[in-house]
Amino acid sequence: MSDVSLLIVEDDRGLAEALEDTLLMAGYQCLMVESSEDAILQLKRQRFDMVVSDVNLPGMDGYGLLQHVVEHFPELPMMLMTAYGDIAHAVDAMRNGAVDYLLKPFQEAELLSVITKHTSHIVKSSVQKPIAKDPASVALFDLAKRVGVTDSTVLICGESGTGKEVLSQYIHAVSERHSKPFVAVNCAAIPENMLEAMLFGYEKGAYTGAVSSQAGKFEQANSGTLLLDEVTEMDVALQAKLLRVLQEQEVERLGGKKAIKLDVRIIATTNRDLAEYVREGGFREDLYYRLNVFPLRLLPIRERKGDIQPLSEALLLKYAQKMRINGSSLTPAALSKLEAHSWPGNVRELENVIQRALILSGQGRIGEEHILFDMVSAPQVEEKDDAHEAASILGKGVQQHEFRIIAQALVDAKGKRKEVAETLGISPRTLRYKIAKMRECGIEVD
Numbered sequence: 001m002s003d004v005s006l007l008i009v010e011d012d013r014g015l016a017e018a019l020e021d022t023l024l025m026a027g028y029q030c031l032m033v034e035s036s037e038d039a040i041l042q043l044k045r046q047r048f049d050m051v052v053s054d055v056n057l058p059g060m061d062g063y064g065l066l067q068h069v070v071e072h073f074p075e076l077p078m079m080l081m082t083a084y085g086d087i088a089h090a091v092d093a094m095r096n097g098a099v100d101y102l103l104k105p106f107q108e109a110e111l112l113s114v115i116t117k118h119t120s121h122i123v124k125s126s127v128q129k130p131i132a133k134d135p136a137s138v139a140l141f142d143l144a145k146r147v148g149v150t151d152s153t154v155l156i157c158g159e160s161g162t163g164k165e166v167l168s169q170y171i172h173a174v175s176e177r178h179s180k181p182f183v184a185v186n187c188a189a190i191p192e193n194m195l196e197a198m199l200f201g202y203e204k205g206a207y208t209g210a211v212s213s214q215a216g217k218f219e220q221a222n223s224g225t226l227l228l229d230e231v232t233e234m235d236v237a238l239q240a241k242l243l244r245v246l247q248e249q250e251v252e253r254l255g256g257k258k259a260i261k262l263d264v265r266i267i268a269t270t271n272r273d274l275a276e277y278v279r280e281g282g283f284r285e286d287l288y289y290r291l292n293v294f295p296l297r298l299l300p301i302r303e304r305k306g307d308i309q310p311l312s313e314a315l316l317l318k319y320a321q322k323m324r325i326n327g328s329s330l331t332p333a334a335l336s337k338l339e340a341h342s343w344p345g346n347v348r349e350l351e352n353v354i355q356r357a358l359i360l361s362g363q364g365r366i367g368e369e370h371i372l373f374d375m376v377s378a379p380q381v382e383e384k385d386d387a388h389e390a391a392s393i394l395g396k397g398v399q400q401h402e403f404r405i406i407a408q409a410l411v412d413a414k415g416k417r418k419e420v421a422e423t424l425g426i427s428p429r430t431l432r433y434k435i436a437k438m439r440e441c442g443i444e445v446d
């Protein structure tokens with residue numbers, strides 16, 4: 001996802017939704033508003049890279065907004081969308097400072113091409129800055145920056161969801177290879193018998209099903225960076241082959257005869273204690289030393305609590321924009337609840353909790369009651385000696401889990417209850433009952 005953010009002003013909901021889908025698919029972040037007045041409010045609140053506005057709007061029209069932007073945000077490119085036949089006005093708008101215009105109806109490709117034209121410089125120069133506020137994270141990213149500019153192999157260790165891929169991308173982005181490919185392979189997600197072909201490529205006929213030749217990930221990453229995510233999850237035989245490729249810096253496709261020279265920077269990640277895993281015999285020691293040139297360790301977020309607030313706020317903003325919720329905030333009680341949690345799933349879990357909270361609150365203000373954690377972190381039943389209390393806690397945990405599933409299903413189905421009932425395999429009547437229960441518990445269901 002690029003971090004180019006667009007402000008789209010369109011009062012026709014159908015068109016606004018279509019525009020948003022197109023732009024999100026193309027990787028833009030966008031905030032949709034329906035009037036110039038709302039656009040002006042948002043411009044005060046946050047930074048955008050481009051404004052795309054309809055001309056005919058209720059209240060102040062697109063020309064009025066253009067005037068405002070030219071006056072207050074002279075650096076901000078703004079484009080107008082005008083009705084077919086309105087060309088004279090469009091030309092006028094250009095004279096008054098619009099960078100471009102589109103005549104409706106237009107094709108997706110035209111829209112994307114104009115936006116790219118005015119924002120591509122931002123894409124190229126942007127290094128998505130990971131969030132790091134806790135002193136431990138600041139120090140880690142500082143170190144990552146220093147190792148990033150060298151060509152050293154890096155091994156990143158850290159629990160699941162701590163941001164190992166984010167850190168890898170950062171290392172690539174600050175390196176001299178930043179304009180070259182960054183290719184990631186999740187070694188745990190690919191079936192064992194396919195991983196070898198995927199990494200090294202294959203020639204036509206190398207095995208049944210290889211109907212055409214295919215370059216492997218090493219070749220695809222040539223001159224750039226290859227991320228071997230969860231590198232420990234490949235079998236020992238493949239580890240030996242990987243070691244050979246790394247040592248010789250060349251690769252041979254399966255069924256091929258030609259060695260292909262490689263210039264690839266390797267970043268490997270693991271959520272295991274790798275030294276221990278080597279001792280247990282799960283990972284080759286020689287490969288371990290080859291990868292462990294520069295180790296970086298990402299702490300779990302419970303050990304860098306200073307990141308919780310900025311991460312939560314950034315995630316809140318991200319999902320509020322996606323859900324077209326204007327203005328988002330965390331109450332102090334909600335933040336304390338987030339900071340007190342143990343986060344076994346780390347940032348990925350936090351991301352889920354924030355999305356859920358937004359769904360449950362129905363608007364941007366997140367209170368303590370909207371923060372629901374995953375089941376694994378539900379209160380420890382064993383700690384309670386009173387069996388009745390334990391049962392009640394367990395019951396609450398189950399209920400919370402159920403609420404979460406319903407809330408998520410409602411979002412997935414864009415609020416269509418019939419669809420939700422079908423997906424969950426319950427009757428619409430039961431769903432209505434359960435939603436009423438959620439409301440009783442203070443959960444707002446929009």
Ligand SMILES: Nc1ncnc2c1ncn2[C@@H]1O[C@H](COP(=O)(O)OP(=O)(O)OP(=O)(O)O)[C@@H](O)[C@H]1O
Binds near residue numbers: 132161164165229
């Ligand atoms: N410092 C950060 N700033 C912003 N977002 C982050 C940061 N760290 C993690 N995230 C977000 O958290 C999620 C998990 O991060 P990532 O995939 O990098 O974790 P991981 O350690 O590679 O996980 P796994 O071990 O499960 O593969 C992603 O959506 C990522 O964007």
